[in-house]
Amino acid sequence: MPKDHARLIAGPAARAxxxxxxxxxxxxxxxxAQDTVKVGMIEAQxxxxxxxxxxxxxxxxxxVDEINKAGGFEVGGKKYKIQLINPDTxxxxxxxxxxLKKMLEQEQVxxxxxxxxxxxxxxxxxxATGFNGKFLLMGGATAIHFDxxxxxxxxxxxxxxxxxxxxxxxxxxxxxxxxRGAKKVAMLMQNDAFGHVARDIYAPxxxxxxxxxxxxxxxxxxxxxxxVLAKIAANKPDYLFPGYTDAVLYDIxxxxxxxxxxxxxxxxxxxxxxxxxxxxxxxYVIYIPKYFEEAEKSEPKVQKFVAAYKAFYKTDFPYxxxxxCSSSCYDHVYMLTEAMKKAGTVDxxxxxxxxxxxxxxxxxxxxxxxxxxxxxFNFDVVxxxxxxxxxxxxxxxx
Amino acid sequence: MRAMRPEWLWLxxxxxxxxxxxxxxxxxxxxxxxxxxxxxxxxLIFGYTGQLSMFHAAAFGISAYATHxxxxxxxxxxxxxxxxxxxxxxxxxxxxxxxxxxxxxKEFYFAIVxxxxxxxxxxxxxxxxxxxxxxxxxxxxxxPMLWLPGGLVPVQGTRMxxxxxxxxxxxxxxxxxxxxxxxMGRSFAAIRLNDxxxxxxxxxxxxxxxxxxxxGNAGAAFAGALYAFYLSYVEPxxxxxxxxxxIVAMALLGGREPVAGPILGALVLTALPHVINxxxxxRILVYGLIxxxxxxxxxxxxxxxxxxxxxxx
Amino acid sequence: MLQLVVGQLLNGIIIGTLYGIVALGVTxxxxxxxxxNFALGAFMAIGAYVGWYLTDGLGITYPLAVxxxxxxxxxxxxxxxxxxxxxxxxxxxxxxxxxxxxxSVVQSVILMIWTTTPKNMHYVLPGVLNLDWxxxxxxxxxxxxxxxxxxxxxxxxxxxTWAGRAAYAFAQAPEAAMLMGVRTRLxxxxxxxxxxxxxxxxxxxxxxxxxxxxxxxxxxxxxGVEAAILAxxxxxxxxxxxxxxxxxxxxxxxxxxxxxxxxxxxLVFLVLILLLRPAGLFxxxx
Numbered sequence: 001m002p003k004d005h006a007r008l009i010a011g012p013a014a015r016a017x018x019x020x021x022x023x024x025x026x027x028x029x030x031x032x033a034q035d036t037v038k039v040g041m042i043e044a045q046x047x048x049x050x051x052x053x054x055x056x057x058x059x060x061x062x063x064v065d066e067i068n069k070a071g072g073f074e075v076g077g078k079k080y081k082i083q084l085i086n087p088d089t090x091x092x093x094x095x096x097x098x099x100l101k102k103m104l105e106q107e108q109v110x111x112x113x114x115x116x117x118x119x120x121x122x123x124x125x126x127x128a129t130g131f132n133g134k135f136l137l138m139g140g141a142t143a144i145h146f147d148x149x150x151x152x153x154x155x156x157x158x159x160x161x162x163x164x165x166x167x168x169x170x171x172x173x174x175x176x177x178x179x180r181g182a183k184k185v186a187m188l189m190q191n192d193a194f195g196h197v198a199r200d201i202y203a204p205x206x207x208x209x210x211x212x213x214x215x216x217x218x219x220x221x222x223x224x225x226x227x228v229l230a231k232i233a234a235n236k237p238d239y240l241f242p243g244y245t246d247a248v249l250y251d252i253x254x255x256x257x258x259x260x261x262x263x264x265x266x267x268x269x270x271x272x273x274x275x276x277x278x279x280x281x282x283x284y285v286i287y288i289p290k291y292f293e294e295a296e297k298s299e300p301k302v303q304k305f306v307a308a309y310k311a312f313y314k315t316d317f318p319y320x321x322x323x324x325c326s327s328s329c330y331d332h333v334y335m336l337t338e339a340m341k342k343a344g345t346v347d348x349x350x351x352x353x354x355x356x357x358x359x360x361x362x363x364x365x366x367x368x369x370x371x372x373x374x375x376x377f378n379f380d381v382v383x384x385x386x387x388x389x390x391x392x393x394x395x396x397x398x
Numbered sequence: 399m400r401a402m403r404p405e406w407l408w409l410x411x412x413x414x415x416x417x418x419x420x421x422x423x424x425x426x427x428x429x430x431x432x433x434x435x436x437x438x439x440x441x442l443i444f445g446y447t448g449q450l451s452m453f454h455a456a457a458f459g460i461s462a463y464a465t466h467x468x469x470x471x472x473x474x475x476x477x478x479x480x481x482x483x484x485x486x487x488x489x490x491x492x493x494x495x496x497x498x499x500x501x502x503x504k505e506f507y508f509a510i511v512x513x514x515x516x517x518x519x520x521x522x523x524x525x526x527x528x529x530x531x532x533x534x535x536x537x538x539x540x541x542p543m544l545w546l547p548g549g550l551v552p553v554q555g556t557r558m559x560x561x562x563x564x565x566x567x568x569x570x571x572x573x574x575x576x577x578x579x580x581x582m583g584r585s586f587a588a589i590r591l592n593d594x595x596x597x598x599x600x601x602x603x604x605x606x607x608x609x610x611x612x613x614g615n616a617g618a619a620f621a622g623a624l625y626a627f628y629l630s631y632v633e634p635x636x637x638x639x640x641x642x643x644x645i646v647a648m649a650l651l652g653g654r655e656p657v658a659g660p661i662l663g664a665l666v667l668t669a670l671p672h673v674i675n676x677x678x679x680x681r682i683l684v685y686g687l688i689x690x691x692x693x694x695x696x697x698x699x700x701x702x703x704x705x706x707x708x709x710x711x
Numbered sequence: 712m713l714q715l716v717v718g719q720l721l722n723g724i725i726i727g728t729l730y731g732i733v734a735l736g737v738t739x740x741x742x743x744x745x746x747x748n749f750a751l752g753a754f755m756a757i758g759a760y761v762g763w764y765l766t767d768g769l770g771i772t773y774p775l776a777v778x779x780x781x782x783x784x785x786x787x788x789x790x791x792x793x794x795x796x797x798x799x800x801x802x803x804x805x806x807x808x809x810x811x812x813x814x815s816v817v818q819s820v821i822l823m824i825w826t827t828t829p830k831n832m833h834y835v836l837p838g839v840l841n842l843d844w845x846x847x848x849x850x851x852x853x854x855x856x857x858x859x860x861x862x863x864x865x866x867x868x869x870x871x872t873w874a875g876r877a878a879y880a881f882a883q884a885p886e887a888a889m890l891m892g893v894r895t896r897l898x899x900x901x902x903x904x905x906x907x908x909x910x911x912x913x914x915x916x917x918x919x920x921x922x923x924x925x926x927x928x929x930x931x932x933x934x935g936v937e938a939a940i941l942a943x944x945x946x947x948x949x950x951x952x953x954x955x956x957x958x959x960x961x962x963x964x965x966x967x968x969x970x971x972x973x974x975x976x977x978l979v980f981l982v983l984i985l986l987l988r989p990a991g992l993f994x995x996x997x
Contacts, residue, residue: 258848501989679819682819
């Protein structure tokens with residue numbers, strides 16, 4: 001028995017040591033080739049709300065591949081290639097924290113894109129703040145907006161999801177809505193962090209614009225909204241402001257038209273739900289950062305991007321799956337290399353940040369960072385009308 | 399089986415941070431130890447007394463919130479806050495456990511009812527936004543303080559947390575081992591094997607089921623406070639069904655050996671995604687296969703492969 | 712207001728049949744094989760995705776795609792039974808855990824084939840039926856009638872055919888049934904496959920009404936189990952009634968009570984039933 005006994009204890013202890021060793025050795029970090037810049041990305045590629053994280057990865061991967069195929073980019077007389085480190089956080093803060101640690105400590109990454117999810121951001125923020133000055137975290141999470149400018153948060157920059165605040169696109173969208181004569185809006189949002197953030201941003205904006213505002217919530221995973229929609233319809237709002245993922249939007253829009261709600265106003269999602277229900281609705285007004293189907297014909301850069309996407313991934317271009325994310329993250333990679341060129345360094349984080357904030361990058365988007373470190377770029381407001389006629393308004397914020 | 403683990407056998411683990419300077423590996427180990435507490439305490443209820451409780455994640459999460467909220471609203475230290483949280487969880491467990499066991503719910507219904515209570519707790523925390531900040535979760539900036547030679551020191555940084563978590567795990571294991579090897583433990587085992595028979599033998603089934611449930615949940619509460627303050631973030635997801643299932647998976651994978659098994663399960667499930675880089679879909683597949691294979695092929699878990707078959711009494 | 716309530720009452724009944732078909736699968740599986748097959752939600756997802764793929768991907772007409780989807784689901788159900796559930800007969804805990812593991816396996820395969828992009832079938836039968844005080848989307852009405860027919864036929868088959876009565880007999884007294892010549896292994900496999908087919912049917916019909924996501928089955932299996940327990944595991948018509956009770960409670964509840972706690976009401980109700988009347992509202996057989 002004693003032999004078994006000892007094995008029983010030594011068992012887990014030994015295994016712990018062995019596994020720790022495996023992680024230590026295996027993850028000692030790939031030897032830094034002299035001419036490689038490591039760029040990290042922490043996004044959720046599976047799990048709830050993964051569309052944004054996944055499409056962001058798709059865009060970044062393409063950009064990295066293109067740059068590398070072209071021989072890399074040149075800074076200070078030397079050519080650099082990019083190594084993209086892109087693990088899946090699964091939307092889990094614990095996972096994300098470990099992945100970020102790996103990136104910063106084992107891989108010595110200095111430039112990290114993401115996260116988009118607020119709960120992931122909050123899980124990694126304390127740790128990231130401890131690395132202030134040693135890297136840049138460029139993410140879309142709304143919670144980032146509120147942390148920009150705080151002491152010890154110089155590492156933080158906010159990308160592609162800039163609706164909060166007076167200068168955010170949210171405010172511009174609400175003004176656009178007001179100009180359409182809306183007096184009463186009903187919001188139907190998912191009861192999770194993202195939904196609550198949306199309410200926290202838009203409720204005050206509506207109030208300031210003098211538009212009456214009602215809210216209803218549904219649990220994640222709901223697909224039948226008929227009862228809550230019937231309740232909303234009874235109060236006769238001018239516009240319905242529905243949830244934020246396409247899956248949910250298809251269902252909400254379809255079922256809303258069935259109970260007589262025919263005007264929609266959205267800041268997330270795609271044109272798909274509107275187009276699919278075009279005979280049944282009156283207006284489907286959406287912040288669709290770029291109306292890709294039209295831009296593809298009129299903007300050569302967009303055309304090139306769409307064609308490249310199809311070729312690279314050997315699939316149709318997903319017009320209705322957060323093309324904002326794929327295209328802007330594609331732009332971000334290029335913008336980063338441009339900033340590095342301008343700053344003359346691939347290592348000095350402070351100089352690169354300064355460079356990033358000093359110019360407007362003319363990519364698929366005209367991206368610039370405002371003085372707090374938040375992105376601002378041009379966008380489209382698309383209105384799908386009954387029958388499918390599409391009106392596009394282009395807005396270029398000052 | 400011998401009662402306690404002679405402490406010298408745990409010494410190698412104390413030496414690890416002195417030789418291993420890999421932050422990531424140490425972080426994984428810290429999570430493993432804390433989740434190990436969770437899994438070991440769960441195994442008391444499941445592996446030893448044979449009750450599949452889906453309330454464990456709720457105990458874990460309620461304690462995390464309660465610790466922070468007591469610190470924030472009552473101004474107490476982390477340790478007092480944790481004690482308050484554990485007491486709260488035990489009190490809730492008394493209610494839940496009494497309801498379940500008094501009505502003599504059979505295994506499956508016990509799982510369903512504990513699941514129901516767990517979901518109710520999650521919904522309360524999710525929707526009581528003014529108190530718990532709802533789905534946005536709470537960032538925990540406070541730190542546990544320790545009295546060390548030199549004064550009051552906050553626990554921060556991976557190394558300190560490593561030792562704290564390790565000590566906590568050893569403590570938990572010690573307590574569980576004591577319980578398991580006492581007359582209580584023998585009663586638990588009897589109940590697991592056949593609770594009706596145990597009843598006729600004069601064992602007060604209700605009392606022992608309740609005790610194992612309380613002790614197990616107290617352990618989960620202990621883990622919850624530590625985990626939340628290590629991650630510095632608490633959210634309603636702590637109480638999710640996924641978390642409960644992950645705990646079950648840890649216990650099953652490691653094996654029903656009350657001590658080593660769950661810790662091993664916690665280690666494998668925590669570390670595996672970081673050692674082997676699976677694509678997201680494959681990870682889900684592997685997780686499902688683990689659950690299936692441990693039931694069908696490795697009913698005694700990984701530890702079952704290592705130890706000789708013997709009477710667990 | 713009355714209009715709203717009546718409308719939601721009817722809506723709840725319709726949604727309830729979808730819960731009912733899953734509950735029926737749960738109850739049959741439990742009655743004959745002694746386990747609760749949590750993976751029925753995943754089988755519903757299989758039926759939905761396959762149904763969608765056959766209709767929109769391969770262009771097969773929907774009324775034909777549905778039975779095909781059911782057949783595919785049943786086949787996978789057979790596979791699952793022979794490789795997994797065959798070893799967990801009457802072992803509730805093992806069966807539970809294995810079925811939960813199966814959910815992950817199925818979801819990962821669906822993800823690998825079809826990715827996480829949500830799927831939307833084209834509108835097979837768009838439009839609503841406007842009955843003055845109640846608006847029914849036409850397709851929803853069709854789904855309701857089909858599910859109702861299937862559940863009623865199952866009941867009829869169980870009570871009137873030899874095979875059905877053999878199943879009942881087996882559920883009541885397994886050894887006696889065996890001695891009387893009931894082919895138990897065939898019966899058990901048959902029931903598992905049939906319940907997966909039911910879930911598959913529910914899924915294929917679901918696909919015509921709602922968008923599809925990999926985790927779509929999880930809330931349905933929970934509601935299905937709730938409905939089955941509410942009515943009393945083992946009661947066939949009970950599963951339909953249980954489903955309807957659940958559907959109606961949710962629909963009407965959403966009108967008056969805070970939406971946020973909606974799921975909680977069902978749970979509280981369930982716990983009370985389990986404590987006060989563990990056999991369920993209609994149970995007593997087992």
